[in-house]
Amino acid sequence: MSFSSFHLQLRDARRERGLTQAELARQAGCTQSALSMFESGQGSALATDTLKKISTLLGVAFDETPSALPGVSRKTFCPNFECPSSVPYFVGAELFIRPAFFNAIPNAKYCPHCAELLLTTCPNCNAQLPETPGACCMVCGKSYVLATPSSPREWLRKRREELRENGHSCPFSRAETDKNVRSPLF
Numbered sequence: 001m002s003f004s005s006f007h008l009q010l011r012d013a014r015r016e017r018g019l020t021q022a023e024l025a026r027q028a029g030c031t032q033s034a035l036s037m038f039e040s041g042q043g044s045a046l047a048t049d050t051l052k053k054i055s056t057l058l059g060v061a062f063d064e065t066p067s068a069l070p071g072v073s074r075k076t077f078c079p080n081f082e083c084p085s086s087v088p089y090f091v092g093a094e095l096f097i098r099p100a101f102f103n104a105i106p107n108a109k110y111c112p113h114c115a116e117l118l119l120t121t122c123p124n125c126n127a128q129l130p131e132t133p134g135a136c137c138m139v140c141g142k143s144y145v146l147a148t149p150s151s152p153r154e155w156l157r158k159r160r161e162e163l164r165e166n167g168h169s170c171p172f173s174r175a176e177t178d179k180n181v182r183s184p185l186f
Contacts, residue, residue: 010051011039013058028054048128075101075129076118078111081147084166085113088147088156089135095152097145098135119144 014024021039022032030050038046046054055062077099078085085100102108102118111118121128123146127139136143 007039007041009060010054010058013060014039017058024054024057027057075103075131075133076108076120077101077129077133077144078114078116079119079123079145080111080114080116081145083111083114083116084163085111086145088159090152095147095156096135096143097147099145101129101133 014021021035025032025035028035028050030046034046034050035054038051052062054060079099080086081088081097083099087098087100089096089098100113102112109118110116122137122140122142122144124137124142125140127137130138133144135145
């Protein structure tokens with residue numbers, strides 16, 4: 001069973017039983033909005049335990065293999081903030097690092113750019129990565145990659161120079177990247 005059919009199976013089973021999303025959500029211990037998001041295809045909206053409970057309530061078989069579970073990521077990322085694949089940016093005065101996400105490859109344990117051990121879960125709360133992860137965990141709200149330079153702006157200036165020396169183009173001018181706007185900084 002693939003996720004693309006699983007969320008539709010649950011939706012159809014709920015409708016066949018004459019349950020509203022609000023009624024089923026109350027029985028399963030989740031919110032109606034999370035159930036709605038799941039039914040519309042946002043696989044990471046519900047935790048695996050909640051999906052098991054909903055499956056049981058609706059009499060739908062639940063497949064726990066990683067390829068069938070919508071909340072189990074098939075992605076990995078490098079937690080090293082100095083990895084060349086990571087993209088630094090500021091939100092206000094705070095430095096964030098958006099890691100590059102790789103499709104999980106069996107037996108691939110290390111980042112192809114810096115040889116750091118790849119992760120499949122949030123290093124802060126151990127939550128699974130959603131299908132379309134960003135820089136911060138959707139469960140705990142913390143950054144996947146912890147930026148630890150003592151002087152973020154100086155580190156960023158040096159990082160820009162390294163990237164330019166290695167032939168990477170800079171899509172934003174220095175003036176644009178130093179504003180208090182959310183944009184990648186190269």
